[in-house]
Amino acid sequence: MTAGWSIVLLRLLRALISSEPVYPAVRLPLALSQTGAILEVVHALSGLVRASAATTLLQVSSRLMLVWGVLDLVPEVRLAPTVTSMVLAWSLTEIPRYLYFSVAAATTQIPPGLTWLRYSTFIPLYPLGAGSEAATLYAALPYIEAARPLSVYMPNRVNFAFDYYYMCVLVLVNYLPGLPYMFAHMLRQRKKYVVSPAEKLVKAQ
Amino acid sequence: MKVSVQSTSGRPLGDYQLPASATLSSLQPLFHAAHPLYYPDRQRFYPSPAAPSATRPPALNPDSPLSDADVLLFKDLGPQxxxxxxxxxxxxxxxxxxxxxxxxxxxxxxxxxxxxxxxxxxxxxxxxxxxxxxxxxxxxxxxxxxxxxxxxxxxxxxxxxxxxxxxxxxxxxxxxxxxxxxxxxxxxxxxxxxxxxxxxxxxxxxxxxxxxxxxxxxxxxxxxxxxxxxxxxxxxxxxxxxxxxxxxxxxxxxxxxxxxxxxxxxxxxxxxxxxxxxxxxEFDGKDGRALYPPSRKILIPFLY
Known part of the structure; x- marks a missing residue:
């Protein structure tokens, strides 16, 4: 996974330098890496990792929504500048995060620098990532409203209707409470793994 | 006898004088009097764990007997x-x-x-x-x-x-x-x-x-x-x-x-x-307690 996100980042930077469109360059590794994150929800649900299943699900599903439900579905939005900042924020967050997991799985001694990185990069990157996600979704709304992909209407034999446009609006509205909630969650994690151990060290001396 | 109470993070929440052979139900109103915010339904008490790293033992119920010099952990269940x-x-x-x-x-x-x-x-x-x-x-x-x-x-x-x-x-x-x-x-x-x-x-x-x-x-x-x-x-x-x-x-x-x-x-x-x-x-069939019918399933007859 670390490798997958590194490829995303490298291709993103290369495309930026040669001022080519970003999305075609990152499309495949991005789709693979982000879809693989479904496993994280499975791990959290099965209790294999200590992370809460609810927050993991929230995080992964919103990203999947962007990758498959917006970027893949709405070609018109792929060139938006917020796509670049979004993919940049995602890959910069995921590289140290998966590196941290890999090191943690291999040894018990995690370099403190890596722990710090894993629980600190979110402070600028989370607002950047979530802000870009919301902006990209917002930019896609007019196209979704016009084309109404994935939507089902009454009447039908199972009496079901689903309007993808309204679902997108609902998801967008949920970013408002979602961002501070997740940010507070990450701050608590940071306090637990970065700040508190440092305090304990100071107290012990 | 005397029982003391701490918060789950170790903050002292007072000592309480109780009659001999008292149960948790006699501590609850005293605790409420000392901490007016925490009425009995909002209180939960745990015995303090044997070692600091040990997992917290199950909560006490109102009939749990207390003994002298017990240290109990208090948890606020929130407004009820x-x-x-x-x-x-x-x-x-x-x-x-x-x-x-x-x-x-x-x-x-x-x-x-x-x-x-x-x-x-x-x-x-x-x-x-x-x-x-x-x-x-x-x-x-x-x-x-x-x-x-x-x-x-x-x-x-x-x-x-x-x-x-x-x-x-x-x-x-x-x-x-x-x-x-x-x-x-x-x-x-x-x-x-x-x-x-x-x-x-x-x-x-x-x-x-x-x-x-x-x-x-x-x-x-x-x-x-x-x-x-x-x-x-x-x-x-x-x-x-x-x-x-x-x-x-x-x-x-x-x-x-x-x-x-x-x-x-x-x-x-x-x-x-x-x-x-x-x-x-609860009905394990030991010490005169009834035995729960072993063949009884949870929700689906004969299957689950």
Missing amino acids: ILWKTVFLLEYLGPLLLYPLFYNQPRWIYGDAIHAAVTPWAREVQFSALMAWTFHYAKRELETLFVHRFSHATMPLSNLFKNSIYYWGFAAYVAYFVNHPLYTPPKEDLVYTGMCLFYFMEVGNLSAHWTLRMLRPPGTKVRRIPRGGLFELVSCPNYTYEILSWLGFNMMTKTIAGLLFMCAGAFQMLVWAGSKHRRYKK
Whole structure:
């Protein structure tokens, strides 16, 4: 996974330098890496990792929504500048995060620098990532409203209707409470793994 | 004797003088007097763990004996609300919202949809309204006159969680069943579903009645339920309830109703599992305690 996100980042930077469109360059590794994150929800649900299943699900599903439900579905939005900042924020967050997991799985001694990185990069990157996600979704709304992909209407034999446009609006509205909630969650994690151990060290001396 | 209390993070919360051979129930009012915010229903006490790293032992109940120099850990359960209030309010949504969709389709679907609802569709919608209303009216009446709760209160936040669940699903199901473009199922399916629904509702009531009769008024006594479907499963009230929603879905045939049934069934599966384990633990057949029937399943006779 670390490798997958590194490829995303490298291709993103290369495309930026040669001022080519970003999305075609990152499309495949991005789709693979982000879809693989479904496993994280499975791990959290099965209790294999200590992370809460609810927050993991929230995080992964919103990203999947962007990758498959917006970027893949709405070609018109792929060139938006917020796509670049979004993919940049995602890959910069995921590289140290998966590196941290890999090191943690291999040894018990995690370099403190890596722990710090894993629980600190979110402070600028989370607002950047979530802000870009919301902006990209917002930019896609007019196209979704016009084309109404994935939507089902009454009447039908199972009496079901689903309007993808309204679902997108609902998801967008949920970013408002979602961002501070997740940010507070990450701050608590940071306090637990970065700040508190440092305090304990100071107290012990 | 003297008992001291700490918060779970180790902050001292006072020492309390109690008569010899006192139980937790005599500490609770004293603790409330010292900390007026924490009335007894809001308090939970744990014995302090043997070692700091050990997992926290299970909570004490009001009859747990205390001994001199005990150190107890206190946990605030948060603001509490009566179970009865929560039940009455959460079922009020389905009872009031659903008929709105049936009676005032213009408010919900607007004037634009001019579909002519066939007489048969209207008949199915009416039967569904009756079934739905019957179910929630029955629940309200059971809350008032049948259920004897083992705990008086639950956390206030549950009121919001439960109400969102019931009010939300009521609107979601009602929206599709009462839709002007609703497609009703065939007659035989509707009538089979309706029969299943009402028979299972009666079964559910009978299970609730059996549970009521197990517990003498004003007590929190627990006994092994007997008779009827109780001989086969621990929670027949849930078995009946799930089948009754299956009947409703056969009658109405909506994805929304199916989702509601699955969500409910999943929750009941979890509750039934923990109730079953509680029964087995409490009635282990040792030291003169009754033995819980070993062949009894959780929710599905002979299978699960």
